[in-house]
Amino acid sequence: QYIKMALAEEGLDEKDFPVDQAIQQIGYWKNAYLPGEQIPLEDEWEKRVHSLYRHYEEQKAARRQFDFDDMASACWQLFQEQPDILKRYQTRFHAILIDEFQDINPVQYAIIKLLASPENNLTCVGDDDQSIYAFRGSSPSFILDFEKDYPKAKTVRLTTNYRSSHPIVASADMVVKKNKKRFPKTLSAARDDRQKPLLFYPYDEEEEAIMIVSDIQEKIEMGAKPDDFAILYRTNSSGRAIFERLHQSAIPYTAEQGVRSFYSRRIVRQMLAYLYLSQNQDD
Known part of the structure; x- marks a missing residue:
C-alpha cells in the first residue's frame, strides 16, 4: 500500500510498474546492507525503487510499524x-x-x-x-x-x-x-544402489506430470504395486499438475492435504463454480 501511494505521488500507474519486483528489491537491500550503509544504485530502475524505499520507510516510521526484515x-x-x-x-x-x-x-x-x-x-x-x-x-x-x-x-x-545412494550423490x-x-x-x-537416477527435461509442469504418471502406469503393468511409488515435490503448488493427472488415471493414490488445498482456495472455488454452472444451469 505504501509503495502504491508513493507511485501515485510520483504520477506512475501501478498497473505498469512491477510492484512485486520492487518489494523484492527493497527486501534485498534491507538484508544485504547494514542500516546507514550507502547502497550502490546501478541503473535508473534501482534509483526509482530506492525513492519508493525511502517513502516506504518514512510511512512505517510515522506509524511506528515494523516489517519482517526490520526485526x-x-x-x-x-x-x-x-x-x-x-x-x-x-x-x-x-x-x-x-x-x-x-x-x-x-x-x-x-x-x-x-x-x-x-x-x-x-x-x-x-x-x-x-x-x-x-x-x-x-x-x-x-x-x-x-x-x-x-x-x-x-x-x-x-x-x-x-x-542418498551412491548414484544420486555422485x-x-x-x-x-x-x-x-x-x-x-x-x-x-x-x-550403494544399482538403480541410477533418471534425468528428463520436460517443457513445463504439465508435460512433467504426464511423463511421471505414464511411467508409473507402465511399471504397474509390468508388476509393480502402487505402494512402490512416492512422488516428492518442493512446494504444494508444484504438485498440482501431478495431482490432476493421478486423479484422471486409474492409479489409487493418497495426496498430502497441501495439494488438495489448492482447490479449496476461495478464488479457485469461485472459478470452478462458474465452470460447473456453464455445464449445468441447475448446479
Missing part, C-alpha cells in the same frame, strides 16, 4: 546504540550454534558477531554448495571467509552422505563441482 536491522541498530543491552545478551549466551549457516545474510552475521564477542564461542553448521538465497542477501562467502574472521576456528568437513557431486565459489570437496555415499 534484524533494528536489532543491529539497538545493539549499536545501546551497548548496555548488547552486554546483557552477550553475558546471557555462553555458546551460540547456527544451523543452515549458508543462508545467513550480512545483517544477521553482523548481529551474530556482536553477540558472540568477546568469547567467540560460536559453532556454525552449513554447506557452501547449498547457498541459494542470494536474492535475500545471503552468500557462501560467510562460510568461505569464516576462518579469516575467526582465525582460531576449527573446521570439520562432513563429506559422507547417509541419506550425480549431484558432478553438478555442484561447477560452482565457482566453494570449498573443494568430494562427496561420498554411505550406501
Whole structure:
C-alpha cells in the first residue's frame, strides 16, 4: 500500500510498474546492507525503487510499524546504540550454534558477531554448495571467509552422505563441482544402489506430470504395486499438475492435504463454480 501511494505521488500507474519486483528489491537491500550503509544504485530502475524505499520507510516510521526484515536491522541498530543491552545478551549466551549457516545474510552475521564477542564461542553448521538465497542477501562467502574472521576456528568437513545412494550423490557431486565459489570437496555415499537416477527435461509442469504418471502406469503393468511409488515435490503448488493427472488415471493414490488445498482456495472455488454452472444451469 505504501509503495502504491508513493507511485501515485510520483504520477506512475501501478498497473505498469512491477510492484512485486520492487518489494523484492527493497527486501534485498534491507538484508544485504547494514542500516546507514550507502547502497550502490546501478541503473535508473534501482534509483526509482530506492525513492519508493525511502517513502516506504518514512510511512512505517510515522506509524511506528515494523516489517519482517526490520526485526534484524533494528536489532543491529539497538545493539549499536545501546551497548548496555548488547552486554546483557552477550553475558546471557555462553555458546551460540547456527544451523543452515549458508543462508545467513550480512545483517544477521553482523548481529551474530556482536553477540558472540568477546568469547567467540560460536559453532556454525552449513554447506557452501547449498547457498541459494542470494536474492535475500545471503552468500557462501560467510562460510568461505569464516576462518579469516575467526582465525582460531576449527573446521570439520562432513563429506559422507547417509541419506542418498551412491548414484544420486555422485550425480549431484558432478553438478555442484561447477560452482565457482566453494570449498573443494568430494562427496561420498554411505550406501550403494544399482538403480541410477533418471534425468528428463520436460517443457513445463504439465508435460512433467504426464511423463511421471505414464511411467508409473507402465511399471504397474509390468508388476509393480502402487505402494512402490512416492512422488516428492518442493512446494504444494508444484504438485498440482501431478495431482490432476493421478486423479484422471486409474492409479489409487493418497495426496498430502497441501495439494488438495489448492482447490479449496476461495478464488479457485469461485472459478470452478462458474465452470460447473456453464455445464449445468441447475448446479
